[in-house]
Structure formats: structure tokens, C-alpha cells
Amino acid sequence: MRMLRWFCGHIRRDRVRNEEIRARVGVAPIEEKLIQHRLRWFGHVQRRPPEAPVHSGVLKRSDNVKRGRPRLTWDATVKRDLKEWNIAKELAMDRSAWRLAINVPEP
Numbered sequence: 001m002r003m004l005r006w007f008c009g010h011i012r013r014d015r016v017r018n019e020e021i022r023a024r025v026g027v028a029p030i031e032e033k034l035i036q037h038r039l040r041w042f043g044h045v046q047r048r049p050p051e052a053p054v055h056s057g058v059l060k061r062s063d064n065v066k067r068g069r070p071r072l073t074w075d076a077t078v079k080r081d082l083k084e085w086n087i088a089k090e091l092a093m094d095r096s097a098w099r100l101a102i103n104v105p106e107p
Helices: 001-010 018-025 029-046 074-085 089-093 095-102
Strands: none
Touching: 001 018, 029 074, 029 089, 029 095, 089 095
């Protein structure tokens, strides 16, 4: 945001909202870009062979701490993103269709 504010000629003291700056410059919200990046990585993982360590879950951390709320895992976040964007998990096998599904249009 600092770079976008500089680009528009505003400083924080001007009290111009981030949404207005992003709309003026034509940049998508960062939340959507993060979801897009996470789903792009999910597509890479899904297209790997089943015996790959990244696909089979060998690289997962094992925390033995059982106190408090369970940590939000990458899998749970991806499932939430897929549900929120109404994308089927099986679509990841077709790279061109997957790219079209997860693309965030710039405003």
C-alpha cells in the first residue's frame, strides 16, 4: 500500500482509504490475490503423482500439543477457499480450466 499511495501522490496523513487507492490504481484486493496464490499452489500439488511426498502428506508437521483451539491447517484453508469460490477440487487436473477458474480479474 505504501508504494500505491506514493504512486497516487497520497500519504497516510491524507486519510484516503486503501480501497479508494486500489480502485484508482486498478489493483485487486490483497485477500483475493492470496487466495489465488494458495489455489494455484493447490493445483500444482493435485497434479503431482500420488507417490510424491508433497501429495501424500509426508511433509506435514506433527504437533503433539492438544491444548486450545486446533490450528487452521493449509488443507482446511484450501477447502474453505474452494467452497467460497465454488470450484470443484477435480478441476485442478486440467491446468487451463484451473487457471481460468482461479483468475482474479483486475478492477
